[in-house]
Amino acid sequence: MARIILHVDMDSFYASVEELRNPDLKGKAIVTCMFSGRTKDSGAVSASNYKARELGIRSGMPIRAAKSLAKGKDVAFLPSDREYYWEVSSRVMQILRSYADQREGVSRRLQSMAFEQVSVDEAYLDVSRKAKGDWVKARKTAESIKKEVLEKERLTCSIGIGSNKLVAKMASKAQKPDGLTVVKDSEVRGFFENIPLSKLFGIGPKTLAGLEALGIKTTKELSEHDFKELEKALGSRKAKDLQDTSLGIDDSAVEEKEAQQISRMATLKKDSDDPKEIMEKIEELSEDVEKDLKEAGLHYKTISIILIDTRLQMQTRSRTTIESSSLKKNLDIAGELLEKFLSGNHESKLRRVGIRVSGFSQRKQRTLGEFPKA
């Protein structure tokens, strides 16, 4: 059956939430920042609203770069309060979820919906059954969603509608903020041809450069490029993925994914190669990971440390152990991994460190819908 998928993207979510929290900020340029705490203003921008974007301030840029763009202007720089954003997010997601199809073969009480939250401010909804192939119906659903989110949370969002997740995602980006864009199957080809290569989902700076080296400058050129040549340069999987993406082809399902890893990272107060100092930070971070682990009821098998040196080069070291739920008990492993790294890397000092657990045991209970059909 043909699908109809919605992609909902909250408009400059962090900044909008801050604007609601403090009425004094209304109408101002707002930038939320991750301050690393090592010097005043060291850190990066996590989000900016449209007023701030007009000045060229974008997420990911160093705070100091953002401040230099903001010089002489009235711009609010606020620390990111992610806990609070997740709180607001969960209320928004509850609204969105209620508009998605009921998953087939699942009892009403379990409330399993064809819904997928992909980040704090984004989600996919499968509405194929409710819309019954009717794009007008789907559009009305999207309008209702926007209305309810605005009334209940005073937030705007942009929604894209298409017959798969990729089309919906690119459609939601087409008109922002407060947009609503429908891309029917007959329109997909034209719509994608007009998307700049650099804006295509899955194409970052490296891939863009690689494609440019092949003489590919537009999405249309990518879609028409000889597959064999693309394959030779990028590998078969990547080549196939890219060419599918350039044509708006995607058959992935809208479904909630199980977490694969939990990690925490932080910047050290000052660069260090002292294992004692570094382990202190790692222990601190591990308490946070431990909390998440407990909440999710997960056991992990692999523990990794993440090390970022003064040149911002990242390295990881990991070890797989017997299944455990207690990170505290395994901190000595992190310590060993760190000692071993430092003894082999006398020249490097660390700027940021992190800890990660992964390899969770499959203890998920199967729901009725997942049992094989008799």
Place this chain on the structure above:
DNA sequence: GCGGAGATGGACC
């Protein structure tokens, strides 16, 4: 050849 483990790199928010 196939898997798991360990490590790296690219991408996205």
Place this chain on the structure above:
DNA sequence: CTAACGGGTCCATCTCCGC
């Protein structure tokens, strides 16, 4: 004057190794 630089997750790929 330039450079400045977070934290979290997913996935693919490569190598090595034992079977």
